Amino acid sequence: MSKKDDMLAFALFDTSLGWMGVVGSARGLKRVVLPQKSKELVDDQIISCGCASGNHDPACFGDLPDRLRRYLDGEPVAFADKLDMAEATNFQQSVWQVVRNIPYGETRSYGWVAKKLDSPKAPRAVGQALARNPMPIVIPCHRVIDSTGNLGGFGGGVEIKEFLLCLERVSSINPLA
Secondary structure: OOHHHHOOEEEEEEEOOEEEEEEEEOOEEEEEEEEEOOHHHHHHHHHHOOOOOOOEOHHHHOOHHHHHHHHHOOOOOOOOOOEOOOOOOHHHHHHHHHHHOOOOOOOEEHHHHHHHOOOOOOHHHHHHHHHOOOOEOOEOHHHEEOOOOOOOOOOOOHHHHHHHHHHOOOOOOOOOO
C-alpha cells in the first residue's frame, strides 16, 4: 500500500441542521460527522480522525455532501458509496453490511440483525458494533431498535435518532422485524 492510499481527505459542508463532515481514503468513505452547530466542531472531529487540515478535498466525495443535505431535508436518498472499513472487526463489518440493507423508512431490531448473521444470541454484540459505526446515515444504524420497540442508543444521541426516524416517516416501530 502506498502513502497515497493512506492519505485521508475530507469535506466540510453546511446542511439545514448544521455543519457536517466526511472523511475518506482511497479505499472509500471512513467517517461521517453528524450535524454540529459550528464548522469548528466538525473540523475538530475530522482532525481527531488523523486528517490533516490541508486535505480538504470535496471532489473526492462526488455528490455525497449533496445527498446528505437532501436526506436531511427529508428526501429518500441512496447511499451505495464505497466504504473503507479496514479498521473494523469482521463482526462489525458484517453487522454494518446487514444494516445498510434496511430500507428507508423501516426499522429492524438488534435481534433481527443478529439472526441475519446466524448469531441469534448476539443482539447485544450487534448493539456494540452499531455503537462504533463511524458512518451514521450512510450505515443507517438509527433504523435499529430494541426488541421492546424502544429506540435504544445512538452515537449522535437518542434525540437525533428519533429525528432521523421521523424524517424517514417511519410509520410504526416494529420490534419483531
